[in-house]
Amino acid sequence: MKLRQKVIFLAITPLILALCAIALAVRHQSVLLAQQQRETIQQAYLSSKEAELKHYVALASHSISHLYHSxxxxxxxxxxxxxxxxxxxxxxxxxxxxxxxxxxxxxxxxxxxxxxxxxxxxxxxxxxxxxxxxxxxxxxxxxxxxxxxxxxxxxxxxxxxxxxxxxxxxxxxxxxxxxLDDVDRALAKIDIQQSGNIHNTMLWIAAIAIAASVTVASTGLALNISEFRVADAKLKVLAQRVVESQEQERARLSRDLHDGISQWLVSIKLQIEAGMIRLSSDKAEQRQAAHAVFEHAAGQLSNVMGEVRRISHNLRPAILDDLGLAAALHHLGQEYTLSSGTPVRFEASGITDGLADVANTVLFRIAQEALTNIERHAAASAIEIGLTGDGKGVNLRISDDGVGFDAEGIALHPKHGIGLRNMMERMDAIGGRFEIVSSSDGTVLSAYAANNS
CATH class of the missing domain: 3.30.450.20 (PAS domain)
Structure with missing residues (x-):
């Protein structure tokens, strides 16, 4: 049985049980009232017959009293x-x-x-x-x-x-x-009428129960269809955004590889070829120049290795798996300070290591997206990252003193605010809470994830 069917069944079953209980109570009370009414009518008939018989016997006694008392x-x-x-x-x-x-x-x-x-x-x-x-x-x-x-x-x-x-x-x-056959016929007629009334009452209750059940089932089905359509639409939008995010990530990786690593590797290749040509010369100064070329190429290789580590860290920071969310956020803040020059103050308190891996990843990605947005749009001079936990969940708070923005308008815009919607959807996926407040004095972002996420 599907979840929707279970929900409808659980909604209809108490209604049917309640109506059955009402029907049984009404039938019981109706039968008691019918019996009491029958007994009352029967007693009234017998009382009238008794008075009638006494009257007849008195008349008969009076008709022969002159003989009896003679x-x-x-x-x-x-x-x-x-x-x-x-x-x-x-x-x-x-x-x-x-x-x-x-x-x-x-x-x-x-x-x-x-x-x-x-x-x-x-x-x-x-x-x-x-x-x-x-x-x-x-x-x-x-x-x-x-x-x-x-x-x-x-x-x-x-x-x-x-x-x-x-x-x-x-x-x-x-x-x-x-x-008393006429009395019995009258009482039997009353019994038939009362049985008919009870039967009609039960039919009305059954009709009400069927109508209520059909209404509940129809309403539940309509809601399920509506929710299914909404969920299907959201799923399509989410799938489209996943594809867009993948393409954006691929484009970023392509730019990083082309603009950085690829150019460095081409430069290193040319320098190595030049150095090899100079090494083949018999002149001492050429050999010395080749040594300088190789040293410069080795320095560029170090830069390439650093760029590879940076790209790898952006894709999935190893520190998140090794040391946990707090250490990963602290390291993220340090890197942001080195790359942008804007100071980031990080502070962690309480129990912050009780989340599931997927929740840790979501909070880390939200922090990455938030810092990226601050760098692009906020023009902030100071950033604070706070991570607090209480054993039940972990709350991430990121604030800046930038120019702020219209959070509601951006969230509803069909083309802008993709990063903000991604953060909201990530939190929805793990059952967390997401809130962002922005004004001209700055922006405060809060994301809460429970330990059972």
Missing amino acids: GRNDPATLEEAKRILSSLSYGDDGYFFLYDMSGNTLMHPRQPELVGKNLFELRDALGRPTIQNLLQRARAGGGLERYMWIKPSTRKPVAKLGYVIAMPNWGWMMGTGIY
Whole structure:
């Protein structure tokens, strides 16, 4: 995986994880709220049904109260009470039923086939003893009981909420009930709506996550393309400058070899040839003149050797590898003083030998370039080179009292300031810092390189 892809992946992954966590939290809270809402609605339904059933049982009790409180329990009175209760109904499936305390069915208007049968051991579809529970509830003073019973209109077992009371004077249990399939349908509809809402919420979160991821990825890709183009342009410019620097260095070497060493070698060759001719003569004065010619040629050879050392030192000073950056800069300042006549004061302090070889070379080349620029443009009368280190890095400071220049303008000029841009790019290459401040009072250059460069 490329670095750009890793960056995009690391940017998108926390976003996706955060949105997933949000989605899980929202879903959990939505499910809890849905359950609470369902329970609230169910409780409200059951409360309304309970009040409704109590009202129906009260009406039924009132309809036979004149018989029940008459003190009679003869068969005619009981049959009249059964007739009155069987005639009472509400809705399609609302009716009243009668059982004795042993579980025998006394009256059931919707299922007359049950009359006379003992249902004490009857169990509903869930295995619960229906009649036993109803009788127990009636003996306890009456109340609600939930069970499964066949609904007359559909002939299928449906959840039912019954309300029963005891009639101890006759040994009866009277009750009625409301089938809860409509309640279950309403609750199921609510569950579907809530599930749909939760599903839609998750879809919205997923859409937001996808949109955010696409946005981040697109932005990252656009930035990567932009950075790639900028980096490619910089690389092309840098490559061009490297070629230009190489050509300039070759041109300088060519001039040094042609103007200096080559001319000296030609002169030495001519002097040696002249001396050899004079040595072939029999005259003593010619031999003496040949000796003088050879001495002069030997002196010129010494000059050639010095010029070779100077060129070699400019290309790569051996003292930089042997004694370190501080010694190389000190020697560079001495040579500059000898060649230009401008005094250079060098001072080093702290730990200055902890840099990598490439960083030492960069700082030395910056010092070379700075002294070259001072000699060409600054007209300075004094130069100071300072090298300080603190164990974490090394700072090079070069200041002069010359005429100064417009540092920002030169740095941005497409044809001028090549040396200044080269210094900046060298420091960028090793992750260092470069700063230059110039005014009419002089110029101060600072270059910092860390020990891990």
